[in-house]
Amino acid sequence: MRQASSNEIEAEVVGLEKVKSWVYVQSPYLASLDGDRVRGGNGIANHLEDIDRVDQVGVRCQIRFLLNVKPVCDMQDAVRTLGLLHAIGWETVQRWLFPEVTHVGTDISVKSQIQLGWVDAGLNEEQRGAIGAITFREHKVPYLISGPPGSSPSLFQSFARILIVGTGKTKTLVEAALQILATHPDSNIVICAPSNSAADTIARRLCVPSSTSSASGSIIQPGTALRLNLPSRTFAEVPGEILPFCYVAPTATGMNAFSIPPFAELMKYRVVICTCQDASVLATANATNIAMMKAESEMLETFHRVSDSSRIRDIPPHWTHLLIDEAAQASEPEALIPLSVVVPYPLPEGFRSVDPVIVLCGDMHQLGPIISSQEARDGELDVSLLERLFLREVYAAHSRARGRQKLDNGHHTSDWEAPFTNLVQNYRSIAPILMVPAAMFYNDTLVPAAKNVDLLKWKDLPNPKIPILFQGCEGAEDWIDELTSPSAQSWYNPSEVETIVHQVESLLGADLGIKQNQIAVITPWREQVWRLRARLRSMGYHEVDVGNVETYQGAEFRVTIVSCVRSRERFLDDDRKMNMGLFNERKRLNVAITRAKEILIVVGNANLLKRDPYWNGFLQIMLRNNLYKGPKLDLEMSGAYISRLESAMHRNEDHDPEEAVLRLAGALARETLRED
Missing domain, CATH: 3.40.50.300 (P-loop containing nucleotide triphosphate hydrolases)
Incomplete structure (x- = not known):
């Protein structure tokens, strides 16, 4: 809080959650200085008799925004x-x-x-x-x-x-x-x-x-x-x-x-x-x-x-x-x-x-x-x-x-x-990237219509034919209290921050023709956004976009990197209650993985995420197609979400008997569901 003029004060609201414009320009508020009487306002600085007290050490001003009903x-x-x-x-x-x-x-x-x-x-x-x-x-x-x-x-x-x-x-x-x-x-x-x-x-x-x-x-x-x-x-x-x-x-x-x-x-x-x-x-x-x-x-x-009761008039x-x-x-x-x-x-x-x-x-x-x-x-x-x-x-x-x-x-x-x-x-994503949301969210009905582009030859891709990487990262997350409400805690994961910085550095240094503003880093937590942004800026990557999932609905980038953040099970119930994170959030997951045109990277704790049925299906796709890197992942394979696009990519390949049976079972299940 600072004095803006002789009779006005200016306060910066930190950690404000602006949802549906409940707080906006000229929002009504109540304010008091050090327990004095409450005075109202409308977002324009009030004339307060005790304005000179703002310069005094220890003076506190309470501002409460009123709900616009x-x-x-x-x-x-x-x-x-x-x-x-x-x-x-x-x-x-x-x-x-x-x-x-x-x-x-x-x-x-x-x-x-x-x-x-x-x-x-x-x-x-x-x-x-x-x-x-x-x-x-x-x-x-x-x-x-x-x-x-x-x-x-x-x-x-x-x-x-x-x-x-x-x-x-x-x-x-x-x-x-x-x-x-x-x-x-x-x-x-x-x-x-x-x-x-x-x-x-x-x-x-x-x-x-x-x-x-x-x-x-x-x-x-x-x-x-x-x-x-x-x-x-x-x-x-x-x-x-x-x-x-x-x-x-x-x-x-x-x-x-x-x-x-x-x-x-x-x-x-x-x-x-x-x-x-x-x-x-x-x-x-x-x-x-x-x-x-x-x-x-x-x-x-x-x-x-009208005298004629049978006459009908049009309005x-x-x-x-x-x-x-x-x-x-x-x-x-x-x-x-x-x-x-x-x-x-x-x-x-x-x-x-x-x-x-x-x-x-x-x-x-x-x-x-x-x-x-x-x-x-x-x-x-x-x-x-x-x-x-x-x-x-x-x-x-x-x-x-x-x-x-x-x-x-x-x-x-x-x-x-x-x-x-x-x-x-779908005119955005190339077929290998489209196979994931097509199978998981759109009943295998999507048709790739993006212009043919050469697959980017990024050395860190585990499968050069499919530009997707799930990078396992099991570093613990931490939190800060944003002081806006008792439950307003925002999370960050330092291990994922460093992993993503390394990936951005690798992508931009690989002579792939990728520019900074063609990369987006997406994460559900505001503190992770701020720390990723600060770390990337410190490396000179000022134009790499970093934001939460809601920010990017409707946007597209050549490369997207998804940071999941959550690594410990005991916080999942709070996430569910607050409708936050990417665990058990099917729609938010769909938005996060459908922004990419040419390369999709996901960084997260796979051994935790596998407990979510949608992440479980996503990880099965990763393992089937050799797209996973990181700590050992024990996952029972069921043939879930084998799409037509995925089947087409492997049509002329030789498979071991177990994998062949799995793919056949997945294809039969897909067709059976479509006939029901």
Whole structure:
């Protein structure tokens, strides 16, 4: 804490966990000096009478941030709105939240034969099929798009030295929005994502043409699309190219800030892009379908009565489509906020309407919503709406569902149209790296589509044909107390730090053409991040990226190194309670091992990790393919996770009888599961 001016103090908050922006610029707080009366503030330095006491030795100031309950209240309002509609038997809500096979149908009797003019020429067949289904309103239940990491050709954007990839899901969503606008002149779209960065990405894609776009200028003009932001968001946080699409107004203090346009102006926008949470701003402004349709029906009943009781009048919803990107990262109550904005009003007799189209995109096998409370996780609040819907019969029992899909012959036998698309082509990782997540998380449905690259001839690879290394390291971890809460301990593993520094040194010194900023070191613990970063910087490796797993979801690098940290069993139960680490964390593990394009390195205690069923399967793949180095690893081999990609790599090799039987058993098990 230091004195910033004659009447202001400035304090640095160490170890702050910024999750879902609970603490933000101008957060409300309570402060007191040495037990004096408590005074409130809003993140801007307060005028304190005793400010001169800050210079005195031993003076203590207590600052407590107040919980912003508005996000919780917004979620409660959304749940209440949809819950009441469901309670009165409103079929739309039933189809959206609890869809059944009997709900599957189309809003048109014959599929339109309109030939879509593709804006993005780089779309594959799967993506185009999904866009057609969305554009022509082929389903009354939510249309789901699932895709693995790197499921479209990369479109790189450099931000904070992290290469952000244009995933196939986002590309599909953006193209769908453009086709809807072109095909349906009366359409108005709400596009949401769980985070501001994801919403900014969508806005950037809609407003700035990509390298594969057929558009020569801006695809959507500022008067057509609105990037809606809260006033608390700073201008510096918003990418410059989408600032023209934001609405700015002066505040009571005379300062400019982001805001929502006046109602009449808001209604002119055909696309509104915001976070799921910020969609509540539309509800506050009475810009929901319920509010607008209710007002219109009451006005017509009052001023324009009809004598013919058989006459049906149409009241279309203003918001005709809702598209949610990265839906797997939003909690279900959070996703219900935009749904409550677009859900139509239950019109009285004599009126009719059409339901908006709902589209959810995401990967339920990667990181989901961040829920810190164990009680909340026990209540499955960490299960996203996307994941819950995918587990319902209408999606899971379809013959095109992952695990049931037959890529070899394409025969689909379900009696109903699939209200979903599973993207299977992966443009990021070469086939040897892709074989691991394909088998462990995607039911062996992934197809490698990365451009052919020569395997890097790194001398430390135990198998020169497969650029993967698991380096066993059994050094003990240690911890520090971050002083933010009784349970806020962060862990680090000095042995793994030194091992990784050696690996980075070897990679950069091996004349492989690898640059520092093409290497990422990923670890689940903040203290390990800081120590790795400091150690690498001390060696002159300032551009090697180091961060936690959550930081790198959506990013890719030529080389990734995963530091597991945990080495002692007695701390695993605490990890589970705190939802931390890589042990028994299937989704976090998937994100960690799917960032690599050409080389994947994992450093950890294999004899501890093998107790986790997913790590056990991972280690079996390592041992089968001679990818493990380190202390002796006793592991019972069961043939788990033998994928088509792995089988193809060993098809023409000679195996000893025991290994041949193991591979045959794994292949038979794989095919049996696919037939069930």
